[in-house]
Amino acid sequence: MDSEYAIEMLGITKTFPGIIANDNITLRVKRNEIHALLGENGAGKSTLMSVLFGAYAPDGGEIRINGNPVRIKDPNVATELGIGMVHQHFKLVHNYTVTENIVLGREPRRSYLTFFGKARGDETKVNPARGRFSLLSMAAAEKKVRELSDRYGLSVDPRARIEDITVGMQQRVEILKTLYSDSDIIIFDEPTAVLTPQEIDELMDIIRRLKSEGKTIILITHKLKEIKAVAEKCSVLRRGKYIGTVDVADVSEQELATMMVGRPVVFEIEKKPAEPGDTVLEVKDLTVCDSQGTQKVKDCSFFVRKGEILGIAGIDGNGQTELLHALWGLCPVHSGSVLFNGKDITRMGIRERVEAGIGYITEDRQKYGIVQGMSISENFALKNYYTPVYSSKLGIIDFTKMTRDAETAIDEFDIRCGQGAQTPGGSLSGGNQQKLAVAREMSMVHDLLIVAQPTRGLDVGAIEYIRRRILSERDAGKAVLLVSFELDEIMNLCDRIATISKGTIVGVSNAGEITAEEIGLMMAGVKSAKEESDEQ
Amino acid sequence: MSSNEKTLKPRRSFIDWFLNSNGATSVAVVLLGFLVAIILVALVGKKPGNLLRSLLISMVGQKNNRGVWNFRYVGETLAYSVPFVLTGLTMAFACRVGLFNIGGEGQYVVGMTVAQAFALLVKPFPGMWIACLLLATLCGALWGGLVGVLKAKYQVSEVVATIMLNYVALYGSRLISLNLPGANTYKTGPLPSQALLQKFLIPTSNLNIAFFIMIFACVVYWFIMEKTRLGFGFRATGLNKEAARCSGINVVKNIGLAMAISGAFSGLAGACVLLGGAFTSGRVLSAQDGYGFMGIAVALVGNNTAVGTFIAGILFGILKEAQSIMQTMDIPKEITYIIQGLIVVFIALRSGLELIKQQRAKARVRKEASK
Numbered sequence: 001m002d003s004e005y006a007i008e009m010l011g012i013t014k015t016f017p018g019i020i021a022n023d024n025i026t027l028r029v030k031r032n033e034i035h036a037l038l039g040e041n042g043a044g045k046s047t048l049m050s051v052l053f054g055a056y057a058p059d060g061g062e063i064r065i066n067g068n069p070v071r072i073k074d075p076n077v078a079t080e081l082g083i084g085m086v087h088q089h090f091k092l093v094h095n096y097t098v099t100e101n102i103v104l105g106r107e108p109r110r111s112y113l114t115f116f117g118k119a120r121g122d123e124t125k126v127n128p129a130r131g132r133f134s135l136l137s138m139a140a141a142e143k144k145v146r147e148l149s150d151r152y153g154l155s156v157d158p159r160a161r162i163e164d165i166t167v168g169m170q171q172r173v174e175i176l177k178t179l180y181s182d183s184d185i186i187i188f189d190e191p192t193a194v195l196t197p198q199e200i201d202e203l204m205d206i207i208r209r210l211k212s213e214g215k216t217i218i219l220i221t222h223k224l225k226e227i228k229a230v231a232e233k234c235s236v237l238r239r240g241k242y243i244g245t246v247d248v249a250d251v252s253e254q255e256l257a258t259m260m261v262g263r264p265v266v267f268e269i270e271k272k273p274a275e276p277g278d279t280v281l282e283v284k285d286l287t288v289c290d291s292q293g294t295q296k297v298k299d300c301s302f303f304v305r306k307g308e309i310l311g312i313a314g315i316d317g318n319g320q321t322e323l324l325h326a327l328w329g330l331c332p333v334h335s336g337s338v339l340f341n342g343k344d345i346t347r348m349g350i351r352e353r354v355e356a357g358i359g360y361i362t363e364d365r366q367k368y369g370i371v372q373g374m375s376i377s378e379n380f381a382l383k384n385y386y387t388p389v390y391s392s393k394l395g396i397i398d399f400t401k402m403t404r405d406a407e408t409a410i411d412e413f414d415i416r417c418g419q420g421a422q423t424p425g426g427s428l429s430g431g432n433q434q435k436l437a438v439a440r441e442m443s444m445v446h447d448l449l450i451v452a453q454p455t456r457g458l459d460v461g462a463i464e465y466i467r468r469r470i471l472s473e474r475d476a477g478k479a480v481l482l483v484s485f486e487l488d489e490i491m492n493l494c495d496r497i498a499t500i501s502k503g504t505i506v507g508v509s510n511a512g513e514i515t516a517e518e519i520g521l522m523m524a525g526v527k528s529a530k531e532e533s534d535e536q
Numbered sequence: 537m538s539s540n541e542k543t544l545k546p547r548r549s550f551i552d553w554f555l556n557s558n559g560a561t562s563v564a565v566v567l568l569g570f571l572v573a574i575i576l577v578a579l580v581g582k583k584p585g586n587l588l589r590s591l592l593i594s595m596v597g598q599k600n601n602r603g604v605w606n607f608r609y610v611g612e613t614l615a616y617s618v619p620f621v622l623t624g625l626t627m628a629f630a631c632r633v634g635l636f637n638i639g640g641e642g643q644y645v646v647g648m649t650v651a652q653a654f655a656l657l658v659k660p661f662p663g664m665w666i667a668c669l670l671l672a673t674l675c676g677a678l679w680g681g682l683v684g685v686l687k688a689k690y691q692v693s694e695v696v697a698t699i700m701l702n703y704v705a706l707y708g709s710r711l712i713s714l715n716l717p718g719a720n721t722y723k724t725g726p727l728p729s730q731a732l733l734q735k736f737l738i739p740t741s742n743l744n745i746a747f748f749i750m751i752f753a754c755v756v757y758w759f760i761m762e763k764t765r766l767g768f769g770f771r772a773t774g775l776n777k778e779a780a781r782c783s784g785i786n787v788v789k790n791i792g793l794a795m796a797i798s799g800a801f802s803g804l805a806g807a808c809v810l811l812g813g814a815f816t817s818g819r820v821l822s823a824q825d826g827y828g829f830m831g832i833a834v835a836l837v838g839n840n841t842a843v844g845t846f847i848a849g850i851l852f853g854i855l856k857e858a859q860s861i862m863q864t865m866d867i868p869k870e871i872t873y874i875i876q877g878l879i880v881v882f883i884a885l886r887s888g889l890e891l892i893k894q895q896r897a898k899a900r901v902r903k904e905a906s907k
C-alpha cells in the first residue's frame with residue numbers, strides 16, 4: 001500500500017498523571033513537505049513527537065509510515081523506519097570528534113584480517129565486516145560524513161572535536177546524525193532556541209536544502225516567524241488538542257497566533273518611557289570562575305538605575321548563570337566588585353543581600369526558586385520567616401499570619417491552586433510556581449529586582465501577566481535587571497540592553513537605538529556594528 | 537478563596553484517603569508484616585495463636601493463677617521502647633533535614649560510655665543521674681555534630697563518616713570502660729545509686745523515668761520541627777537545599793546543627809539504657825547493641841514524624857518483650873526479627889502505592905475528558 005503521506009498519526013492519545021498531553025490528535029504530513037507543528041509550551045508538541053519517535057507509547061491511536069501501520073516501541077524502531085530527530089538539547093559527547101559522535105552506537109567495522117595488509121573489502125562501504133571480532137573503520141565513516149556534509153551544504157569538519165565548535169555547528173552534527181542513518185523524515189525540536197539570529201537564517205537554508213534533496217521535515221516550534229519563513233503546512237495544537245492544519249501561505253502571523261493561543265494576542269506591551277534615577281546596582285570589572293578555574297564571566301561592568309530595566313541579552317551558556325550567581329552570592333567572585341546603593345556587597349552573604357533590599361527571581365524555579373515539598377504559605381515566607389513579621393523573639397513561628405498573608409498574595413497574583421495557601425508548591429503548574437516566586441519577591445521590601453528567564457516555559461497568558469508586573473515594578477521606581485535568552489522579551493521590556501557573549505559584556509545600548517540583528521551579531525561574538533565602523 | 541476551596545474539593549473515597557495518608561499506610565504495612573509472620577508460624581507447624589497471645593501479653597499484661605493482673609510485661613515493653621524511640625528520633629531528625637544518619641549506634645555508645653565514666657569516676661551526689669543524662673546528650677550531640685561539620689564544610693559523605701565513627705565509638709568505649717574502676721572484660725564496677733533512674737508505676741519491671749524523658753524528647757522534636765524558625769530552616773534545607781540556600785538560609789550551619797541535634801537523641805538513649813537497665817553496673821561493650829540501627833527502621837515505619845516514631849518505637853518494644861514470652865510458648869523468638877524485617881521491606885510498598893495513585897489520577901483525567 002502506498003500513500004501520499006509520509007507520516008500519518010491518527011487519533012493519538014497520551015495521558016500522564018493529572019494531564020492529557022495528547023487528546024485524539026491527528027497529524028498528516030505529506031512526503032517531501034516542510035510541516036510545522038505549532039503550539040505553546042505544554043500544548044503537547046513534544047509529547048506527540050516523542051510518541052512518533054518511540055520514546056512514549058501512546059494510550060490510543062495509530063501511526064502509519066508511508067501508508068503502512070507501524071508500532072514504534074522504541075527509538076531504534078523509529079530509526080529503522082527512517083525517522084530522525086534533532087533534539088532541542090543535543091545528545092553529543094563533548095570530547096569526541098564529529099565523526100565519532102555520529103557513528104556512536106553503530107560503529108563502522110572491518111575484519112581484523114585486514115589489519116596488516118591492504119583492505120580486501122570495500123573500504124568506503126560502512127560495515128563490510130560483521131561479527132564480534134572486528135576493527136573500527138573510522139576512515140570509511142569519515143568519508144561518508146564528509147560526503148553528506150558537502151551534499152547538504154553543512155560545512156562540518158568531521159575531525160573537529162565537539163567542544164571546539166559552536167552551538168550552531170553542533171546542531172548540524174545532530175542533523176548529520178540523522179542523515180548518516182539514512183533518515184527520510186527529520187524532526188526538528190525547537191531548533192532555534194539556542195541559535196543567534198544569523199544562525200537561525202542559516203538553519204532555514206539548510207532545512208530548504210534538505211527538502212530539495214527529498215527529505216520530509218517536521219519543525220516543532222512556537223515561533224511564528226520561522227514558520228512563515230520556511231514551512232508549507234502548519235498544524236496547530238492547543239492544550240493537548242488538535243486545532244487544525246493550514247497552508248502557511250494563506251494565513252498571517254496574527255492568525256497563527258490566535259489559533260495557537262485561542263484568542264487574539266497582544267504582541268507588544270505598551271510602556272511609558274523610563275524615568276531613570278540614581279544608580280542602584282553597579283558592577284565593576286566582575287570576573288567569575290567555575291570550580292575548575294575557567295573564567296565564565298570576564299571583566300563585566302554595567303550599572304542599573306532606579307526606574308529602569310536593564311536587559312542582558314545573550315545565548316544560553318554565555319556566562320549569564322554565573323553572573324547571576326555571583327551577583328546573588330551563590331558562587332565566589334574572583335575579582336571585581338558589586339556595589340548596591342553605593343555599598344560594596346561583593347562578599348556579602350545571601351541573607352544580608354535579601355535584607356539589604358535585593359529581590360531575585362531565579363532562572364530555574366524548580367531547583368532554586370521554590371521548595372516543592374512546602375506549602376504555598378511556607379514558600380511565600382521562605383525569605384523572611386525568621387523576621388519579627390512571622391517569628392516571635394523565642395523563635396516560634398506564627399503560621400496563622402503566614403497563611404493569611406499568603407492568601408492575600410494568592411488573590412493579588414492570581415495563583416491558581418487547589419487547597420489555598422496549604423497547597424504544596426510542587427503540585428502547582430509551572431506558571432503558578434513562577435507567579436508564587438514573583439509574588440514572594442515583589443511582596444518583600446526591595447530596591448533592586450534581579451529577574452532571570454521569567455517567562456521560560458509559561459503559557460502566553462502568564463507571560464503577559466509577568467511582563468506587566470515587571471514593568472509596574474519599574475514604574476514604581478525600582479531598578480530591574482532582566483536576564484533572558486528570548487531576544488523578543490529583551491527588546492520588548494528593556495530600557496537599556498547589554499549584550500553578553502562568552503562571559504563578556506560586548507556592548508550596552510539604549511533600546512530603540514539598536515536592532516535585533518545588531519544584537520544578534522554581538523551575541524555571536526562579532527564586534528558591534530558601530531565599533532567596526534569606527535575602526536574603519 | 538474559601539468558597540472556591542469547597543467547590544474544588546472532590547468527594548474522596550476511602551481508597552483515596554488511604555493512598556494519601558502516610559499513617560494509614562504505615563499501619564497497613566505493620567499489619568501485613570504480622571499477617572505474613574502468622575502464616576510463617578503456621579507453616580513451620582507451630583500455633584499462630586501463641587504468637588498473637590504473646591504479643592497481646594506484652595501489650596496489656598497477663599492474669600495470673602490467682603486472678604490478679606500482672607503488668608510486669610507491659611512495664612518491660614515500655615522500658616524497651618525508650619531506646620527505640622530515641623534512636624528513631626535520631627534518624628528521623630536527620631532525614632527531615634535531608635541527611636542519612638547511620639551513626640545512631642555510635643552516638644548511643646558515646647552517650648552510654650560518657651555516662652558510666654562520669655558515674656564511676658565522680659564522687660556521687662544527689663541528682664547525679666540528671667548530670668549523667670545531660671552529659672550523654674551533649675556528647676552524643678558532639679559526636680553527631682562532628683559528622684555534620686565534616687559534611688557541611690568538606691562535603692564528606694555523612695553515611696561513610698557515621699559508619700566509620702560507629703567503630704571508633706565502640707572500640708574507644710571498650711578502651712575507656714576497661715580502665716574504669718572495677719572493670720573486667722564484660723562489666724565495670726557497680727554504678728552509684730544516685731546515678732540510677734528511678735523506677736515507677738510497675739516496680740517489678742524496669743519501667744523508669746526514662747520513659748517520661750523519651751516522651752519529652754518526642755515533644756521537643758515535634759516542637760523544633762513544626763513550630764520554630766529553626767525547624768522551618770531545617771525543613772526547607774531538607775526538602776530543597778538549593779532553594780533554601782538561594783533564599784538566604786544558612787544551609788551549612790543547618791547541616792552541622794541538625795546532625796548535632798540528631799546525635800543528641802541517641803546519646804540520651806545510651807544513658808537511659810545504662811542507668812535504667814536491670815543491671816546496676818556499667819558495661820564493657822564487646823559488640824554493638826544494635827539500637828542505633830533499629831532506630832533507622834523505627835523512623836522508616838514512623839515516617840519521620842514525632843508521633844509516628846513514638847508509636848513505631850512502642851511497636852518495636854512490644855516485639856522485643858514478646859521474644860521472651862514466645863519462648864515459653866514454643867514459638868521461636870527469631871520470628872520477631874522476621875516481623876521487623878518484613879515491616880521494613882513492606883515499607884517499600886509506599887512507592888507501589890504511589891504508582892497506584894498515579895494510575896488513579898490518570899484514569900480520573902481520562903474520565904473527565906470523555907465527559
